[in-house]
Amino acid sequence: MRSEVTIANKNEQTETSEKSERRVKVSHFLGRYGMLLILIALIVLMSILSPTFFTTGNLLNIVRQMSVIGIVAIGVTMIIITTGIDLSSGSVIALVSVVVASLAQVDSYSVVLAIAVGLAVGLLTGVINGTIIAKGKIAPFVVTLGMMTAARGAALLYSGGRPIGNLSESFKFIGQGSLLGIPVPIIIFALVGFVSYILLNKTKFGKYVYAIGGNEQAAIIAGVNVEKYKILIYGYAGLLSSIAGIILTSRIASGQPTAGVMYELDAIAAAVIGGTSLTGGIGTVGGTIIGALIIGVMNNGLDLLNVSSYWQQILKGAIIVTAVLIDARKNRKT
Amino acid sequence: MSGDYILEMENITKEFPGVKALDNVQFRVKRGTVHALMGENGAGKSTLMKILIGIYSPDRGVIRFDGEVLKLSNVKHALNKGISMIHQELSPVPYMTVAENIFLGREPSYRFTGWVKARELEEKTRKLLERLEIDIDPNTKMADLSIANTQMVEIAKAISYDSKLIIMDEPTSAITEREVNHLFKIIRSLKKEGVSIIYITHKMDELSQITDEITVLRDGKYVGTKPSDHVTKEQLIEMMVGRELNQVFHKITAEINDVALSVKNVSKKGKFENVSFEVRFGEIVGVAGLMGSGRTEVMESVFGITPPDSGEIFIKGEKKIIRSPRDAIACGMGLLTEDRKLTGLFLPLSVQDNMITVSIDDYRKGGFLDHRRIKSDCQKLTEHLSIKTPGLNQTIKYLSGGNQQKTLIARWLLHNPEILILDEPTRGIDVGAKSEIYHLIFEMAKKGKAIVVISSELPEILGLSDRIIVMHEGRKTGELKRGEATQEKIMELATG
Numbered sequence: 046m047r048s049e050v051t052i053a054n055k056n057e058q059t060e061t062s063e064k065s066e067r068r069v070k071v072s073h074f075l076g077r078y079g080m081l082l083i084l085i086a087l088i089v090l091m092s093i094l095s096p097t098f099f100t101t102g103n104l105l106n107i108v109r110q111m112s113v114i115g116i117v118a119i120g121v122t123m124i125i126i127t128t129g130i131d132l133s134s135g136s137v138i139a140l141v142s143v144v145v146a147s148l149a150q151v152d153s154y155s156v157v158l159a160i161a162v163g164l165a166v167g168l169l170t171g172v173i174n175g176t177i178i179a180k181g182k183i184a185p186f187v188v189t190l191g192m193m194t195a196a197r198g199a200a201l202l203y204s205g206g207r208p209i210g211n212l213s214e215s216f217k218f219i220g221q222g223s224l225l226g227i228p229v230p231i232i233i234f235a236l237v238g239f240v241s242y243i244l245l246n247k248t249k250f251g252k253y254v255y256a257i258g259g260n261e262q263a264a265i266i267a268g269v270n271v272e273k274y275k276i277l278i279y280g281y282a283g284l285l286s287s288i289a290g291i292i293l294t295s296r297i298a299s300g301q302p303t304a305g306v307m308y309e310l311d312a313i314a315a316a317v318i319g320g321t322s323l324t325g326g327i328g329t330v331g332g333t334i335i336g337a338l339i340i341g342v343m344n345n346g347l348d349l350l351n352v353s354s355y356w357q358q359i360l361k362g363a364i365i366v367t368a369v370l371i372d373a374r375k376n377r378k379t
Numbered sequence: 380m381s382g383d384y385i386l387e388m389e390n391i392t393k394e395f396p397g398v399k400a401l402d403n404v405q406f407r408v409k410r411g412t413v414h415a416l417m418g419e420n421g422a423g424k425s426t427l428m429k430i431l432i433g434i435y436s437p438d439r440g441v442i443r444f445d446g447e448v449l450k451l452s453n454v455k456h457a458l459n460k461g462i463s464m465i466h467q468e469l470s471p472v473p474y475m476t477v478a479e480n481i482f483l484g485r486e487p488s489y490r491f492t493g494w495v496k497a498r499e500l501e502e503k504t505r506k507l508l509e510r511l512e513i514d515i516d517p518n519t520k521m522a523d524l525s526i527a528n529t530q531m532v533e534i535a536k537a538i539s540y541d542s543k544l545i546i547m548d549e550p551t552s553a554i555t556e557r558e559v560n561h562l563f564k565i566i567r568s569l570k571k572e573g574v575s576i577i578y579i580t581h582k583m584d585e586l587s588q589i590t591d592e593i594t595v596l597r598d599g600k601y602v603g604t605k606p607s608d609h610v611t612k613e614q615l616i617e618m619m620v621g622r623e624l625n626q627v628f629h630k631i632t633a634e635i636n637d638v639a640l641s642v643k644n645v646s647k648k649g650k651f652e653n654v655s656f657e658v659r660f661g662e663i664v665g666v667a668g669l670m671g672s673g674r675t676e677v678m679e680s681v682f683g684i685t686p687p688d689s690g691e692i693f694i695k696g697e698k699k700i701i702r703s704p705r706d707a708i709a710c711g712m713g714l715l716t717e718d719r720k721l722t723g724l725f726l727p728l729s730v731q732d733n734m735i736t737v738s739i740d741d742y743r744k745g746g747f748l749d750h751r752r753i754k755s756d757c758q759k760l761t762e763h764l765s766i767k768t769p770g771l772n773q774t775i776k777y778l779s780g781g782n783q784q785k786t787l788i789a790r791w792l793l794h795n796p797e798i799l800i801l802d803e804p805t806r807g808i809d810v811g812a813k814s815e816i817y818h819l820i821f822e823m824a825k826k827g828k829a830i831v832v833i834s835s836e837l838p839e840i841l842g843l844s845d846r847i848i849v850m851h852e853g854r855k856t857g858e859l860k861r862g863e864a865t866q867e868k869i870m871e872l873a874t875g
Binding site: 243252260268325 | 721725728
C-alpha cells in the first residue's frame with residue numbers, strides 16, 4: 046500500500062515539475078519574443094483598421110521615420126546596459142545639425158568633410174560625457190543632463206538661433222534619396238544595427254559592456270579597465286547621435302538648433318520597450334529596434350486613424366510603463 | 380513550562396537551499412538575565428536571532444515568549460511583542476537628527492494631518508538620553524556623530540521600545556572602553572528593571588563581566604548552556620570548535636618551491652597594521668581570524684582593490700607596485716572574492732560569459748572573439764569541475780550557490796594565474812560541492828600554484844593548509860605549521 050502511495054506521489058511530482066517546466070518555457074519564450082509578438086499584433090491590428098497602413102510605401106515610411114530615433118536608441122541601449130543613461134542625445138543632434146549644415150552649403154567644396162566634422166562633434170560630446178562619468182565618478186544622469194543643456198546652448202550660439210538652409214544636393218541625398226528603392230536612412234539604420242549587433246555580441250568590447258552592467262565591482266576585480274570602456278561606450282553613443290543628426294538635417298534640408306527636442310526620451314523609451322533593463326546587464330540591439338518600430342507603428346497607425354496627437358502621447362506613456370512592468374514581473378518571478 | 384523563562388525556543392530548524400542553517404536548536408533565556416550566545420561565524424547565531432525578530436520564519440520548532448506561543452510575521456510584530464534588537468551593522472539615516480532616527484516610524488504626530496510634534500519628539504529623546512546618561516544633543520545629525528556615538532544611539536533606540544527582551548549583536552565591536560563601561564552600566568540597570576538581554580559577542584573577557592549564562596551553537600546545532608561563572612575560556616573554545624573533521628580531507632602535499640608572493644609590513648589605516656607573510660609555489664597558506672580581524676582587507680589590498688597605505692609587495696622576489704586589480708592580474712595573481720554575489724558574479728549573464736571575463740584577451744582573433752574556442756574551453760572546464768548547468772548559455776543566477784562558486788573558480792582556472800587567493804571559497808554551499816572544491820585546491824597546489832585560503836571554518840583551514848596565519852584586530856598574531864596547528868591554538872590567537 047505504502048509503496049503505491051509513494052509512486053502516486055512521485056507521479057504527481059513529475060507532473061507538476063513538467064507543468065512548471067512548461068510554464069518556464071512559455072514565459073521564457075514570451076520574455077524573448079514578447080515584444081516581437083506585440084509588434085506583429087499591432088501591425089495586424091492597424092492593417093485591419095486602416096486600408097492604407099499595410100502598403101509598401103507606408104511601411105517604408107514608418108521605418109524611415111523611426112531610423113533617426115532608432116539609431117540614437119541603439120547607442121542609448123549600450124549605455125543603459127551599463128546601468129547608465131544618456132539625456133544629451135537630442136541636444137547633440139541639434140549641435141551636429143547646425144555644424145553640418147554650415148559646412149554642407151551649396152557652394153562648399155566637400156560634403157564628406159562636413160559629414161566627418163559632424164561625426165567628430167558627436168563623438169567628442171560622447172567622449173566628454175564618458176570621461177566625466179568614468180574619471181569623475183559622477184552619476185551619468187547629472188553629467189548628460191549638463192551636456193543636454195550645454196549642447197543645446199552651443200547649437201543656438203553657433204547658429205545665432207536661426208535655421209541654416211541652402212544645403213547642397215548631394216548632402217540632401219542622405220536623408221531623402223533611395224538606393225534600389227530603399228530610402229537611404231533605412232539603409233544606414235540597418236548598417237548601424239548590424240555593426241552594433243556585431244560589437245555587442247562578437248567582440249571583447251561587447252562582453253565588457255555586459256560585464257560592467259552586470260556587476261561593475263566584479264568587472265573591476267576581474268581586471269576590466271572599466272573607465273576606458275565607459276568612455277568608449279559613451280563615445281560610441283555620441284557617434285550614433287551624430288549619424289542621426291546628419292540624417293535628420295539632410296531630410297529636413299536645414300540645420301535646426303531646435304531639432305531633436307525630446308528625442309533622448311523617445312530613444313530611452315525604445316530601449317526600455319525593447320527589454321533593456323535599467324538595472325543593467327540586459328538588453329539587445331534587436332530588442333531596441335523592435336521597441337523603436339513599436340513606437341513608429343503606433344505613431345503612424347494612430348495618425349492614419351485620425352487619433353489626436355494628445356491621445357497618442359498618453360498611449361505611448363502607458364505602453365512604456367507597461368513594458369517595464371512586464372519586465373519587472375518577469376525578473377521577480379525568477 | 381516554568382514562568383522563570385522569558386524566552387524558550389524549542390527544536391528550531393531552518394533550512395536554506397543547500398544548507399541546514401539550524402538543526403533542532405533549543406535556546407532558553409531566564410527572565411531578567413543577560414544571556415550570551417556564542418559560536419563561530421556560521422554557527423547559526425544570526426539565523427536564530429533573525430527568526431526571533433521575525434525576519435525569517437522557522438521550518439519547524441516552537442517559540443514561547445513571556446508565556447505565549449509566538450508566531451511572528453515581521454520585525455514590527457516582534458517590536459510590538461516586546462523584542463528589539465541592536466544590529467551589528469549600524470544603519471542610521473545620516474541626514475536626519477538623533478531624535479528623528481530613534482523614533483523613526485513612530486514619531487509623535489497629530490492624527491489626521493500627520494504633522495510631527497517636533498517639540499515632543501525632541502523632549503522624549505532628551506529624556507531617554509538623560510535616563511541612559513548618554514551625552515548627545517537630540518538635534519545632532521547622525522552623520523556628524525562618531526561611530527561610537529552612533530552605536531550608543533542605536534542602543535538608546537533599542538531601549539526606547541521598552542522591550543522585555545533586547546538582543547545585542549556584538550554591541551562593543553565599534554566602541555571604546557569608556558563606552559563599553561557605560562553600556563555595561565546601562566545593561567545592569569535594565570536587568571534591575573527586569574529586562575532580559577541576549578548578548579552576542581566574540582570577546583571572551585566580556586562574558587564574566589556582564590553575562591549570567593552562556594549558550595553555544597556549532598554548525599547550526601545546540602551544544603550546551605553553562606552559567607558564566609562556572610566555565611573557563613578553554614572549555615568555551617572547546618564547545619565552540621570541538622568537533623571532528625566532518626569533511627574528509629585527503630590532504631595532498633605538493634612539492635613546495637620558491638617564494639611566489641611576499642608581503643612585507645603592509646598597513647592600512649583603520650583596517651590592519653604591519654602585516655607580513657609569504658606564500659611559496661606549491662604551498663597552501665590558510666588565513667584564519669574572526670570577522671573584523673582584517674584578513675579579507677589585507678588580501679584585497681594585496682590584490683589592489685584598496686591599495687595599502689604603506690608596505691611592500693614582492694612577486695617572485697621582484698618588487699611590484701599594485702594599484703588596481705588589473706595590476707595584480709598582470710603580476711600573475713587571481714582573487715576569488717568573499718561575497719560572490721556582490722563582487723564576483725555577473726548575475727544577468729550566462730555561465731560562459733561569467734567564465735571568460737578575465738581571459739578574454741586570450742580569445743581575440745582579429746577584432747572578434749573566437750567563439751568556437753571559448754565554447755570548447757568552457758565546456759571542458761564545466762565538465763572538469765562538474766558544474767551542473769543545462770548549458771553554457773544558462774543565466775548564472777539560476778544556478779545553485781555551489782555551481783555559481785565553481786563557475787567563478789573556473790573563471791580563474793581559465794586564466795591560470797600563478798598565485799591564487801581564495802576568500803571563503805566554500806561559504807554557503809553544500810557539503811558535496813565543498814569537498815569538490817577542496818579537491819580542486821589540492822590539485823592546483825600540486826600543479827605548483829601558490830594558494831592563499833581565507834576561511835571562517837577552522838576544520839577547513841586545518842584540513843587544507845600547509846601553514847596557517849592567524850589575525851586579530853588588524854594584526855597578525857601568529858603563524859602555525861601544519862601539524863602543530865589545532866583549533867584551540869587558532870582560536871586563542873584569533874581572540875587575542
